[in-house]
Amino acid sequence: MPALSTRAGSEIGLYELLSVLPSQLQPHIERADDCSFLHAMFGERSLHSLVKIHEKLQCYEDRAPTPVLDSAGSLAQDLTEELQGRSASHEMRELVKLLSKPHMKSLLSVHDTVARKSYDPELPPLPDDIDDEEDSVKIIRLVKNKEPLGATIKKDEHTGAIIVARIMRGGAADRSGLIHVGDELKEVNGIPVDDKKPEEIICILSQSQGAITFKVVPGIKEEAQSKEPKIFVKALFDYNPAEDKAIPCKEAGLAFTKGDILQVMSQDDATWWQAKLEGDGNTRAGLIPSKHFQERRFAVWRPMTVATLQRTPSKRFYDETVAWVEDIEEDAEFASYLSGLHIAGLRRSFRLSRRDKKTNKSMYECKRNDHYDTADVPTYEEVTAYRRKHGDRHRLVLLVGPTGVGLNELKRKLLISDPQHFSVTIPHTSRSKRHQESDGVEYHFISKHLFEADIQNSKFIEHGEYKGNYYGTSFDSVRSVLSKNKVCLLDVQPHTLKHLRTAEFKPYVVFVKPPSIERLRETRKNAKVISSKDDKNSSKPFSEEDFQEMISAAQMMENQYGHLFEKVIVNDDLTIAFNELKQALRKVETEAQWVPVSWTHS
Numbered sequence: 231m232p233a234l235s236t237r238a239g240s241e242i243g244l245y246e247l248l249s250v251l252p253s254q255l256q257p258h259i260e261r262a263d264d265c266s267f268l269h270a271m272f273g274e275r276s277l278h279s280l281v282k283i284h285e286k287l288q289c290y291e292d293r294a295p296t297p298v299l300d301s302a303g304s305l306a307q308d309l310t311e312e313l314q315g316r317s318a319s320h321e322m323r324e325l326v327k328l329l330s331k332p333h334m335k336s337l338l339s340v341h342d343t344v345a346r347k348s349y350d351p352e353l354p355p356l357p358d359d360i361d362d363e364e365d366s367v368k369i370i371r372l373v374k375n376k377e378p379l380g381a382t383i384k385k386d387e388h389t390g391a392i393i394v395a396r397i398m399r400g401g402a403a404d405r406s407g408l409i410h411v412g413d414e415l416k417e418v419n420g421i422p423v424d425d426k427k428p429e430e431i432i433c434i435l436s437q438s439q440g441a442i443t444f445k446v447v448p449g450i451k452e453e454a455q456s457k458e459p460k461i462f463v464k465a466l467f468d469y470n471p472a473e474d475k476a477i478p479c480k481e482a483g484l485a486f487t488k489g490d491i492l493q494v495m496s497q498d499d500a501t502w503w504q505a506k507l508e509g510d511g512n513t514r515a516g517l518i519p520s521k522h523f524q525e526r527r528f529a530v531w532r533p534m535t536v537a538t539l540q541r542t543p544s545k546r547f548y549d550e551t552v553a554w555v556e557d558i559e560e561d562a563e564f565a566s567y568l569s570g571l572h573i574a575g576l577r578r579s580f581r582l583s584r585r586d587k588k589t590n591k592s593m594y595e596c597k598r599n600d601h602y603d604t605a606d607v608p609t610y611e612e613v614t615a616y617r618r619k620h621g622d623r624h625r626l627v628l629l630v631g632p633t634g635v636g637l638n639e640l641k642r643k644l645l646i647s648d649p650q651h652f653s654v655t656i657p658h659t660s661r662s663k664r665h666q667e668s669d670g671v672e673y674h675f676i677s678k679h680l681f682e683a684d685i686q687n688s689k690f691i692e693h694g695e696y697k698g699n700y701y702g703t704s705f706d707s708v709r710s711v712l713s714k715n716k717v718c719l720l721d722v723q724p725h726t727l728k729h730l731r732t733a734e735f736k737p738y739v740v741f742v743k744p745p746s747i748e749r750l751r752e753t754r755k756n757a758k759v760i761s762s763k764d765d766k767n768s769s770k771p772f773s774e775e776d777f778q779e780m781i782s783a784a785q786m787m788e789n790q791y792g793h794l795f796e797k798v799i800v801n802d803d804l805t806i807a808f809n810e811l812k813q814a815l816r817k818v819e820t821e822a823q824w825v826p827v828s829w830t831h832s
């Protein structure tokens with residue numbers, strides 16, 4: 231077989247191109263089936279003959295010959311008749327024989343058609359007595375390969391007719407443009423389907439290969455040719471159609487996991503949308519439960535889930551019994567790493583210890599309705615691609631994770647790595663200023679009265695009380711960091727996320743997760759955790775109970791707030807976790823991200 235490159239210098243004919251195509255395409259074809267299909271198609275004799283004719287005709291293209299006459303066929307006929315009556319020479323007899331050959335007659339007929347430029351087929355005239363009531367029937371021929379047709383059918387409950395229920399966007403049926411929702415299926419490959427159940431028809435279809443002929447009565451309402459919609463949603467739950475009893479056709483379903491971006495192709499059906507996975511090469515849409523339908527299902531499932539969670543022992547202490555811990559010792563330790571940098575926002579004050587259930591009781595305020603809101607049913611969130619423009623404020627970086635997992639450590643490493651770029655907030659307190667402290671450096675010192683007024687006015691993201699004094703992180707302290715064109719790092723309790731997920735802050739939420747308990751034991755051998763047990767907030771080595779609580783609290787957070795996390799980092803090896811975080815934050819600044827649509831509306 232000639233290779234394309236061996237004919238350098240001369241023009242490569244279409245015919246030769248055809249013969250080398252299969253071998254040239256081979257490296258790009260994965261499936262053996264596709265490969266043999268291409269070989270068969272390009273090797274087809276009639277195709278080669280056509281190409282040969284095409285090549286020959288091309289020689290005449292430049293000369294643009296015009297037909298001498300457009301009735302060569304009848305001229306040949308007349309000539310034959312005239313010559314037949316005579317006692318003719320050998321040459322004449324040969325000419326008569328030649329002109330009588332069917333191939334010659336066909337050739338001359340084609341010549342005349344081309345010369346007359348009358349290419350449209352002649353249709354028989356419409357009969358005068360057409361019954362307006364009679365259904366017009368369409369015969370459709372589709373060539374089916376291994377790909378499913380991308381259509382579902384149902385039996386009309388009243389008429390018993392088999393109706394096309396849905397056409398999957400981008401599927402074979404959709405691409406053909408010939409079958410529409412509402413069409414009534416009469417026959418498949420000559421087999422009448424009126425008396426068949428949809429499952430039986432599906433069986434006939436799945437067993438058919440190659441050309442399939444459908445006889446359909448077009449639906450009254452032609453499906454509106456809508457343009458491909460550009461609605462993108464972020465999936466806030468995992469979905470597996472194989473496990474969904476409600477889906478009308480499991481094979482047509484699209485599986486996805488929490489955080490996947492889906493392009494919704496059709497919302498015509500109130501219960502089952504059609505969607506594609508963004509970035510996936512597949513052009514065919516699959517069925518996914520609609521937002522409304524999924525919300526209704528979650529509403530039924532939720533009470534059971536919550537009941538299960540509440541039986542989990544550590545749940546009682548999660549979010550509720552949290553304590554304010556002000557750790558001077560730790561501040562001093564951080565200061566030695568960060569000389570010249572004021573790092574009040576780094577103190578453990580906002581990472582609220584949940585270890586000592588006796589002493590933690592009264593310390594931290596969080597409104598009951600700030601807990602996981604059972605009305606917020608995580609299904610889909612409409613998103614759009616957002617890229618931070620030069621000069622725009624940075625996205626707020628929120629770190630979430632169970633106590634002791636290493637949020638501070640990661641925050642501290644980021645600050646050290648680039649103190650000009652990263653920063654933390656300065657908290658407020660109502661306690662009196664110590665002599666070595668300055669207002670607006672370690673804390674913003676305000677009166678108890680003002681603090682209470684600010685609480686009333688919802689100025690705080692989080693606030694708590696410790697030894698009769700208030701402490702809190704205000705929204706304005708975040709604004710202050712962002713206005714300096716710095717990346718603000720903030721670790722928060724996950725229930726505050728919903729107050730921070732605004733167009734103003736466009737938060738990027740990183741969940742820091744503990745590794746397995748075995749790895750915690752290994753990696754945290756020399757680590758210290760703050761204990762509020764004796765009310766002195768001293769550091770102590772991690773206990774087995776600390777590890778277990780860390781893991782179960784992480785699990786709880788992921789279950790309840792996982793849909794809000796944009797990045798999950800397992801803090802196993804600290805250096806690896808830090809590099810992963812740094813890389814993720816770099817991407818946030820330089821690459822487009824999917825964010826809720828509402829964040830980009832001005």
Ligand SMILES: Nc1ncnc2c1ncn2[C@@H]1O[C@H](COP(=O)(O)OP(=O)(O)OP(=O)(O)O)[C@@H](O)[C@H]1O
Binds near residue numbers: 633634635760807
């Ligand atoms: N990957 C790691 N390997 C070993 N030690 C770690 C790792 N990550 C954090 N640590 C250590 O674990 C201890 C607790 O970390 P850190 O204070 O950062 O946790 P935290 O999430 O801020 O906890 P809290 O909310 O209780 O303040 C520290 O001594 C820290 O150095």
